[in-house]
Amino acid sequence: MASRSSLPVRTLTISLSFLLLFHYVHCFNFFGIRPVDFKKGDDLKVKVKGLTSTKTQLPVSYYSLPFCRPEKIEDDAENLGEILLGDRSQNSPYVAKMLEHRLCNIICRIELDSEGAEKLKKKIEDEYMVQMILDNLPLVHPIRIFEHESPLAYQLGFHMGLKGYYSEEQAEKYFIYNHLLFTIKYYHDLRANSTRIVGFEVKPFSIKHEYNGKWKERNTRLSTCDPISKVTVINSDGPQVVEEGKEIIFTYDIEYQESEVDWPARWDAYLATRDDQMHWFSILNGLESILVISGILAVIVWRIHRDIFNYNDLETQDRAQKATGWKLIHGDVFRPPCNSDLLCVHVGTGVQILGMILGTMLLAILGLLSPCSKGDLITTMLLLWIFMSLCAGYVSARLYKMFNGSDWKKIAFKTAFTFPSVIYIIFSLLNALLWAQKSSVEVPSWAMFVLLLLWIGISAPLVFVGSYVGFKKEAIEKPVKTNSLHRQIPRQSWYMNPIPIVLIGGILPFSTVFVELSFSLTATWLNQFYWFFGFHLPVFVILTVTCAEISIMLCYLQLCREDYRWWWRSYITSGSVAIYLFLYSISYFSKSLEITKLISVLLYIGYMLVASYAFFVLTGTIGFFACFWFTRVIYSSVKFD
Template identity: 65%
Template structure:
């Protein structure tokens, strides 16, 4: 405790307000709604162990548990899954493992199988690709405790256990494959002293590869000499691993141990959520965010002072009737609100950005208050899909209202493009990726029934809501421009190299990306390295910082553009902050080559396909924020000066 208390005094003072705010949000998240009601167990009650998909961070292709010849129950029953679970590739099924509450088991034989050439090859391929087996008990995922001396806490948890391992044995140089055929389960429980009932608060396993031996012919009553519960001989004492090869006999066994825990049921997910080094996560990101916030505040202060001086100067010249030539941003007042080229496309993108902004904002609010906790598998993805569908009404309203500002009359065409363009692009990419997954016979492939559900949500709900919003948007009166637009467009003077459109757009995306790139690392880690992401309160703060940064950097560059007498700000304002998506995709490429171990072509295509979708959505989101910031800014400054 002594070193930690000393380190507190070394934190920068700028982090203190942020730490107070973050601690309040973090405390609020502790009271999450866990997705299922707590279940009380008495001694001897049956515990339902379920199996989930096989996962690998090398291939990113999930497979069902029974795609390998594991022991099967008499009848395989699929659990009911929500839309998000299906899209995640979860396939939850019953298992032959039989537990009874508070009744330990030692060396329980599950089944005996003999491998042929085909099944042996399947096991070897899954071991090569580093596949893990995932199980669930009372809605808790199975974890493997791993002791590490180089970090605090010294015990970390790995989701699921590896199917097997590959290595040398008994001094041979040839690498062989060994299967984990014995599982030592540990079920942790918290006892309620008043009701004498227990609740499950932990589900751990230690896998072993054991070459079991027995005497005589095999039967259901055969006793293992390597693992005999009557003589209390633990299987871990055997030091001969079980090799995977054709015509090899595999006997699957398991132990069950129960440990009483002080952890209460409401806090049982803390073990899973604190798998990462939170010290690095929290304090490094807080410092980065405070720096970004400080820079944004300085930029805003400079802009306000500069604008105040400009507006005061212009108005003073008018009152004194000094016939001086207009300069700077006031000079282009007759062209600044001239509709841009491809105005229809801009309206569609702005409407789509509003839809995406609404979805992200509401999703984060739900997540902060705990409605989308990790215990509710698939809840986050399901919520995002449904919110996207219902936010279509705001997309239609925003796109057609802006279109009406441009004096457009064909609002139905704009509504149709808003309803179909962005979702169609995403759906085509998603369909191609799903075809690749289906070609690999992975459980991650979306079934046709789920695909039909997605199409129904799109055509049956989202499209009609877009048209409802569009109709309302056309009926609402538009704001009048603060200045009149000249009939003949003004010629734009030659711009300096640093005011070039491409240069300004690329520069404008750096700061918004800088506000999120550290948090982006943890998000990518949770998605592609099979870890939980839970700090939604902190993510919400990062999102607010992103909004502020996008708005301010766009306003600054828009102001410089108008001062250089370039009035074509519509598209540039959208692209300035939207270019942060380019840096996001470049960072995804960097992350792929430095953090991931993907070697298969299909897996690489899946990664870049999904990251392309994420970058495209990020472009639409940040671009819309920058556009509306610049839209409000130009209306504000041109309505504040006297123009004849």
């Protein structure tokens, strides 16, 4: 039977391994994204990614507005992760030739009707920004946040326009950036005789272009721009106003700058805009928390060692009966908890999430994931999630059998569908809101169906395989026997009740991650760069250790007061970090974001609920296993009759 049961596991494992290998070889050539060598005169493909706004959090397609269009709009091929993120790119009318400067290039002329003018005004009012890419590098707008001596910061994309006053006019008007100065930075390797793009920057301008004579499309000579004298603005009447009936001429310049930054380091300038000192502060703060809790645990371990030595050294039964505290409840401490099936499901799912996170961090640190493609990150996490379904089924079945369960198919079904069902339903509702708002990040119905197939067709069967193998194993042996009758639990102090304990248990673990959480929220909702897996890994390790230690400490206090209901308490205590995470996200929303639309508020709350639930399952599993190991160790060290 052992060989038969291992055959499907080996087959599925090998298949998924080849699937992962193919993914990385195809996307990254297994050694990172391959650089592209250009020669003078080669075509450079500037692509548009769409329009984003931190005020509405509702990205829209670039060509949904009255902008210049190429002869044929082509969508780039995308992987599943890019589709789920809405990270789509299309060709653009901006034409560039390698190392060939271009000045006063006319793209097109547009006369605004009432509908077009209203669309532009609305998007300018909501502070939408244009996103573009070139050679997988995002377009950035260099700005100085403080004084002119401060270092440059890179703003992802550029605002499509602004609202304000011009001259002495009393009424506010809307102005559009219709002239773009692109700066393409390149690195020339003399030894390899190769030229590679290492930077893509822009400076937007609003110019009311003028011309003499008839309009001759791109051959028109603008009186506000002279390519011969290399002057962009000569005699402009001011910025370009967005109004019905107004004529807008879109133009651009392209200049090249040689850079000393080599291709492998081209992202360093973008990612260096973050303050590394804050990350180190987060790590040091976490280490201090670990030291404090470790000191308390050292005292607890000493007391337990003394209690075990004294108890095992007792010579008479009379003296043994005088023992108090955690030793008295040895006959109830491993009694199955209420709703044990739900606990098994969440612990198994927590192991699945833990494996996915650790695998993603490891691949990112090894350089197999790149910040230039967030879609590949999501695709990798999805594949790892599917692969770790084996572990989820195995762990949940092992616990289920220890709790005297007999139907492994039931626990496998619950593990395969409980957590994913909640996530899929919430994600579908949020996607419906995006569809109603005609947002470009709406996930198409066929992609939702693909997710459903991956879930039901691959992930769920893997859970069943893992559960079958786990249930065939011998049940986890309990170090002590369980009494047939329940022991009465003494009345507990108010601070040992579930609510105070749960709230206390989440404070210290949350303090170790709130700095990284702040950076993550800023990157996600304010559209900024963030790629610090080198900091994520130690912070995650610190979080794991802190959750484990705080759970053991509170579990010991609970057992000393003869309360043996530690199963769920250990899970919820460390899982309460998610409560603080959600509360912090609400605080961040009120202080740092300017979202006013109800739809955007619902989207924010929905996504943060999903993240908080996943965090609860993850940290709860860590605390559960820490307490499970702790109780097994201490009760297996005592000689009970």
